[in-house]
Amino acid sequence: MENVWQLEEGEVRKPGIVHVVMLALFTGIGIVVGTFGSLAIPIGFVSAFWPGQAVQSIGSIWFGWWGGIAAGLFPLISNSLSGSAPLPVSIAYLPANILQGMVAGWAFRRFKSNPSLPTGKDWWVFILWGALVPNAIGAAWGTTMLVAFGLITQAAQFVSFLGWFIGNTIPTIVLGGLVLKYVSPLVVRSKAFCKDYWA
């Protein structure tokens, strides 16, 4: 099976302007997907359906840290545009949003999984490290921040966590799986694809 992470002999990869541009474009995609996800099933700051998480995982798998930065940046804007979270709360979500993205990127590189998901192993790596673990981190951190900001009570945290985790994991698996399967063959041949974390 092809190892897309393996450098070819003599191949040198350096971060360049194409990565910065891709970061911006990917952030733009995240803004749209995140905003319309929040507006489609509006349940407020406890996001019950947020396909934006799929974009976060995909971003770091394809573009390493550039995708991770996009994962942190786009919710700041999409949450403001959709009205799902005020600016200070969105800023507090930032570490979890970066982690939500980077966990998948780390796992695919660590386990040498193919982003096109050709085997069952690749699917399991994506489901576990691209959907379940990041959403557990995101939901735990997000609801903790909501308690810290005094927007929900401590007692309501577990119910909020479950709503957040389940509501985000399902669109991540469906949307993320499809996009990875069909778009990855194009991306891995592009200049912007990162075999390592920055290039």
Add this chain to the structure above:
Amino acid sequence: MNTETTLTASPERAAKSRKTLLGYVPMVSPFYAFHPATRLILFIFLGVTPLFIFIPEMNILLLFVNLALLRWGKVDIQQLKIYMPIIFTVAIFMFTVVILAPGKDPNYTPLEVLGKTIYYQPVFFTFAAYWRLIAMLFGTILFFSTNRERELLVGLRALRLPFVASYVVGLSIRAAGMFMEDFRTIREAEQARGLDTKAMRFSDQVKLYMMYLIPLFSIALRRANEISNALFARGYTLTGRTSTGKPREDYIRSTYSYSKRDFVAIAFMIIIFVVTGLTQIFFNVFAIEHSPLNIFLRQALGIPS
């Protein structure tokens, strides 16, 4: 028979709004007399100040201030109806959660409402939290209803955000617009070929939505190459400096200038923010216990404070 008809030109309709990322901003607004940096500071001020205020009446007042500013800014209030579902469902969600999971504090006061036991303290806390959230959200809505992407960019650059960061923010906001435009093109192409989404089952509509992303990502990849080549050809570097090492001229920023009213507005906001923050941190002035409604309800229900 005279078949000649006279065509008179209809009076031209003056445009009242300008398209922006998600909605429209007014063509003419008193906000435009202020520098974009002042408007950005207003956004931060209105978004952060409610964090220090736990008294719901004050946050409701702040909400009215936001609505008054929207009206003063000539924003079409009708356009804000896209936010109505979120405003109602947030309330439903927050109150459902607090009724289902109120917590087990023995100091909570049980109340019988429609045959269901609810607890006063967590319910009033949720009521106060809801108005804090809405006050903060309307600060955000005000900003995005009176500022275009370009003004956000100028505001960020005026606050000395590094070139590469402001470039990424600017391009990402433009990319969101381009992404939506591409999405519209793909949908129209499908409709022109006879696709009727209304006749489709919900599950098929969801699948179709997923399938839109494939050409959209492909376009984004191609566009990343085109834009990076164009930037390279124009001599752009990530530092924002020219080949001689000097900072690149910022044309957009040069078209805006500060006036006395900007300094007055910024000073006013900073003073209010600092006073609010310090009085809450050191004297707990805006604590929920000081809410007149809370005091009234506690007295009416015989709940000790």
